Amino acid sequence: MNTPLLETRGLSVTIAGKSVCRNLELQLQPGDCLALLGPNGAGKTTLLHTLAGLRTPAQGEVLVDGTPIQKLSRRCIAQRLGLLMQQPEDSLPATALETALIGRHPHIDFWRWESHSDVNLARRALKLVGLDGLEQRVQSQLSGGERRRLDIATILTQDPQILLLDEPAHQLDLHYQLALLAHFRHLARELGHSVVMSLHDVNLAARFCSQVLLLFGAGETFAGTTDKLNSELLSRLYHTPVTAVRAMGGTVFLPG
Amino acid sequence: MQTRVRPALLLVILAVLTLLAFCVALAVGSVPRPPGKVIAALAGGGDALTRTLVLELRLPRAVTAFSVGGLLALAGALMQVLLRNPLADPYILGVSGGAAVGALLSLLLGLAGYWVSGSAFIGALISMLIVFVLAHGRGGWTPTRLLLTGIVVAFGWSAAISLLLVLSDNASLRGMLFWLMGDLAYRSSGWLALIVLAAGLVVCLPFARHLNVLARGETLAEALGVAVRPFSIAIYIAASLFTAVAVTEAGAIGFVGLVIPHLLRLVSGSDHRLLLPGAVLAGGSLLMLADTLARTVIAPEQLPAGVVTAAIGVPVFLYLLNRARGPL
Numbered sequence: 156m157n158t159p160l161l162e163t164r165g166l167s168v169t170i171a172g173k174s175v176c177r178n179l180e181l182q183l184q185p186g187d188c189l190a191l192l193g194p195n196g197a198g199k200t201t202l203l204h205t206l207a208g209l210r211t212p213a214q215g216e217v218l219v220d221g222t223p224i225q226k227l228s229r230r231c232i233a234q235r236l237g238l239l240m241q242q243p244e245d246s247l248p249a250t251a252l253e254t255a256l257i258g259r260h261p262h263i264d265f266w267r268w269e270s271h272s273d274v275n276l277a278r279r280a281l282k283l284v285g286l287d288g289l290e291q292r293v294q295s296q297l298s299g300g301e302r303r304r305l306d307i308a309t310i311l312t313q314d315p316q317i318l319l320l321d322e323p324a325h326q327l328d329l330h331y332q333l334a335l336l337a338h339f340r341h342l343a344r345e346l347g348h349s350v351v352m353s354l355h356d357v358n359l360a361a362r363f364c365s366q367v368l369l370l371f372g373a374g375e376t377f378a379g380t381t382d383k384l385n386s387e388l389l390s391r392l393y394h395t396p397v398t399a400v401r402a403m404g405g406t407v408f409l410p411g
Numbered sequence: 412m413q414t415r416v417r418p419a420l421l422l423v424i425l426a427v428l429t430l431l432a433f434c435v436a437l438a439v440g441s442v443p444r445p446p447g448k449v450i451a452a453l454a455g456g457g458d459a460l461t462r463t464l465v466l467e468l469r470l471p472r473a474v475t476a477f478s479v480g481g482l483l484a485l486a487g488a489l490m491q492v493l494l495r496n497p498l499a500d501p502y503i504l505g506v507s508g509g510a511a512v513g514a515l516l517s518l519l520l521g522l523a524g525y526w527v528s529g530s531a532f533i534g535a536l537i538s539m540l541i542v543f544v545l546a547h548g549r550g551g552w553t554p555t556r557l558l559l560t561g562i563v564v565a566f567g568w569s570a571a572i573s574l575l576l577v578l579s580d581n582a583s584l585r586g587m588l589f590w591l592m593g594d595l596a597y598r599s600s601g602w603l604a605l606i607v608l609a610a611g612l613v614v615c616l617p618f619a620r621h622l623n624v625l626a627r628g629e630t631l632a633e634a635l636g637v638a639v640r641p642f643s644i645a646i647y648i649a650a651s652l653f654t655a656v657a658v659t660e661a662g663a664i665g666f667v668g669l670v671i672p673h674l675l676r677l678v679s680g681s682d683h684r685l686l687l688p689g690a691v692l693a694g695g696s697l698l699m700l701a702d703t704l705a706r707t708v709i710a711p712e713q714l715p716a717g718v719v720t721a722a723i724g725v726p727v728f729l730y731l732l733n734r735a736r737g738p739l
Contacts, residue, residue: 209633233636244628245495245554249681253623260624261636266617268684313635 158221159184160349161206161236161317165215167374170201174374178215181368181378183317185347188340190360190381192353193370194393199353200241202370203319206351207238219317233261237315239306241322241353243294251297251305252290255281258312273312280311283338285331300326307335318342320352324359332356336363357389357397357408384408418685421678425692429477432696436473436703437465441710475601475660476702476716477695478608480667482657484694485611487668488675488686489650492622493643494554495629497676500669501654504561504647508568509538510658514590515575518583527590528659535655538564543647552643554629593664593717595702607656611649612691618642619683626681664717667694670728677731697724 159182168175175198183189191199204210206217208224217224219235237258249257255277256269263269281287284304294302303326310318318339324332340363342348354360360367361381369377369392377388389397389408400407438449444461451457452465486501493499501507513534517527546552546560572591579587589596615622621642625632633639654668671694675686701719708714 204630207634209630228636229633229638230636233634238630238634240630240634244630246628247491247495247497247626247681248676249623249627253681254627257624257627257631257635260620263620 157184159218160220161351162218162221163206163215164218166205166212166217167214168198168202168205168210169213170198173198173372175201175370176376177374179376179378183349183351185316185349186343187366188343188350188352188364189366189368190352190354190364191368191370192355192357192360192392194372197370197372199370200321203238203321203351203353207236207319208232209238230261233313233315235315236317236319237310237313239310239318239320239323241325243302243306246294248293248295250291250293251281251286251308252277254294254305255308255312258309258314261313276314277308277312280308281305283311284308284335300328300331303327304331304335316348318348318350318352320350322355323352324354324356332359339363357384360384361406361408418679418682422685422689422692425689425696429692429696429699432699432703433473433477436476436699437469439703439707440464440469441707471601472595472702472706473601473699474605476595476699478601478604479595479657479661479664480671480698481608481691481695482604482611482653483664483668483698484671484690485608485615485687486650486653486657487694488672488683488690489615489622489646489653490668491672492626492683493646493650494558495626496554496558497673498669499558501650501657502663502665502668503565504542504557504651505538505565505568506535506651506654507658507663508565508572509541510535510655511591511663512568512571512575513537514662515572515579515587518587518590519575519579521583531662532655532659535651535658538568539648539651539655543644552640557647589715590662592715593662593720594713594715595661595698595705596713601660604656604660607653608691608695611653612688615649615687616684619687622646622683622687623681626683661716664698664720666717666720666724667698670724671697674728674731 161183163179163181166179167177191202193199201210205212208217219227219232224232256273259269259273259276263273281290284307286301286304286308289297297305307323320339323339324336327335336359339350339352343350361384364381366380367384369388371392386397386399386408395410398409398411400409438444438446442464444464448457448461449465452461483501490499490501490503491497510531513530514527517530542561542564546557576584576587621637624635624637625639625642629639672686672690675689675693679685679689697720698716701723702716705714705716705719
């Protein structure tokens with residue numbers, strides 16, 4: 156078996172004295188698309204940030220291409236691994252094109268400027284998320300959903316092998332939820348990327364992801380292929396009754 | 412902004428503006444000299460009066476003005492990225508307050524010349540160190556913590572300044588007020604500041620793309636391969652040192668460090684590879700022009716340069732702000 160793109164060995168993560176996961180063994184091969192599910196505050200963001208090397212785990216280690224992540228420079232990590240953050244941070248104004256181009260930063264040598272091919276990559280990403288024509292807008296002139304798509308365009312411009320996506324469907328309308336998640340699945344299946352995405356919509360996870368990792372809170376986790384999802388598991392996960400319904404040639408989960 | 416002046420063109424325009432401002436600063440004064448004689452003096456010839464005026468009085472002052480303006484604009488641009496706050500200026504973290512207290516203390520003791528600038532520089536360094544150490548709270552070094560620490564320390568300095576002003580006698584009060592408003596008279600040759608400015612720009616420019624990334628947010632910058640913590644500390648130290656040198660040379664000249672980076676952002680966008688050299692040129696020429704006006708308007712009396720920078724800068728900035736399309 157090949158070296159996994161992203162791997163955890165005995166990973167234990169805690170935040171503010173609360174356990175997120177214990178002894179997590181995770182192996183992501185090219186083509187894998189993993190959904191991270193869990194109730195609010197279970198630690199999905201914390202786990203993603205740990206996988207991105209932005210937090211040190213309580214125990215165990217994260218490996219990128221077989222190398223422990225703390226042995227890699229930030230730049231080296233950023234060439235292989237991208238993180239879509241859940242919330243935008245305070246920032247100074249910049250246009251959509253400038254923002255997307257920022258994604259090329261880890262790939263461009265220290266003294267060089269963005270080349271034409273970098274700009275083309277950014278333009279293509281903006282087109283893919285439906286922001287072509289808005290390239291010169293600054294963020295404050297974009298709607299919430301458009302800003303979210305701009306963040307997605309930035310990570311697509313970065314073009315990492317490993318994509319860690321914190322609620323990529325958040326703020327997107329139905330069309331873009333389906334189109335962009337389908338694109339991430341395409342990146343995994345066809346182009347051999349590995350994708351981890353935290354989601355709140357179980358049905359999106361069931362439809363677009365090959366594996367799931369459930370965070371129950373208090374360190375309990377469940378990992379498996381997507382077909383292992385069932386109503387008991389999900390009811391226990393969300394502390395809410397969930398019913399599985401056969402529809403549209405698959406299983407759909409409904410609350411209640 | 413929909414329309415953007417082409418980047419290279421903007422730098423050329425600013426360079427020409429700088430050159431013009433430099434010529435004006437050399438040619439204009441309370442004793443007017445024709446341009447031909449000024450050029451002759453610069454080339455090493457000309458009459459003795461012109462040589463003294465141009466080479467010994469106006470040239471050092473123009474160099475100081477350019478360097479101080481450039482340093483303040485550069486420091487302002489860096490602080491705005493460090494704090495991710497468009498309202499940040501070089502003085503926001505209290506460097507100028509520390510310098511002012513140092514300078515006023517030495518003026519109060521009746522010292523002059525290098526003693527004043529020396530104590531101003533030491534005051535600035537002390538303030539920089541205090542803020543740096545105190546901002547390392549248990550929760551780490553966040554922009555908000557840094558900003559609050561700096562602002563509170565600056566408040567402390569400003570109280571100390573008021574105290575010193577109250578304690579001082581009438582004779583030294585005028586000198587103190589001029590120092591506080593920013594003033595380029597009786598200063599050193601300015602070459603040291605120019606060297607610091609040139610070195611600063613050379614050091615900062617290669618990191619300009621890192622600044623672009625950091626301007627988009629701390630975690631994003633970290634995720635895109637910037638070692639945020641050491642980089643932020645380096646920005647803090649660089650911006651504080653530039654400010655300390657500028658304040659030591661010319662007192663607390665306001666306005667340049669806040670508004671010049673803004674003005675550039677309005678006109679040319681937010682790419683720091685253009686913004687940093689652009690801000691240096693624009694800040695330098697603004698202060699050269701302001702200083703020329705300051706020493707000619709009511710010659711032989713002189714106005715504080717800080718008053719004139721505001722007099723030129725406020726209307727220009729308000730015009731550009733008003734003209735800018737769309738929200739900022």
